[in-house]
Amino acid sequence: MSKHVIETVIFKLNEGVSREEFAEAAQAMSSFVTAQPGFIARRLSCGENGEWIEHIEWADMNAAKAAASKIGSVESNRPFLSAINGPTVTMRHTELEVAIN
Template sequence: MSKNVIETVTFKLNNGVRREDFIAAARGMSSWIKTRPGFICRRLSCTEDGTWIEHVQWENMDAAKTAAAEIGTAPENTAFLSAINGPTIQLTHSELEVALN
């Protein structure tokens, strides 16, 4: 049995992108991400220095990698993706070992 996978993405926004506009764009892609096979949950937060952290929980590594490969193909994700400063993106996938709800 495969373990759930946590996709962690850290990034900064492009200059001039307003926080509230980015949050609206992040909500705008919710319909896409919720329909991806293997999706469990998503959280998006921001540190004091403006680094955004997105955690997405997937049923397995295949689901995580498939969604990551397809994210740029959906028109509803354009506003979200275009707000992100590409060179600042760091993406990792890790197996979930302990969870407390």
């Protein structure tokens, strides 16, 4: 049995994009994310320095990769994606070892 995969994306927003605007765009993109096969949970947070961290839990690596391959082709995801400062993005996929809810 494969372990769940945590997708962690760290980034900053483009100049002029407000925290509130981005949160709305992130919420609008939730219908895409939650509809993807293997989706388990999503959390998005922002630090005082303006750095955002998104964690998405997937059933396995195949689910994470399949969702990533489709994200840019969905029109309703564009406000979210275009608000992100591309050069600041780092993304990792890790296997979940311990979870406490």
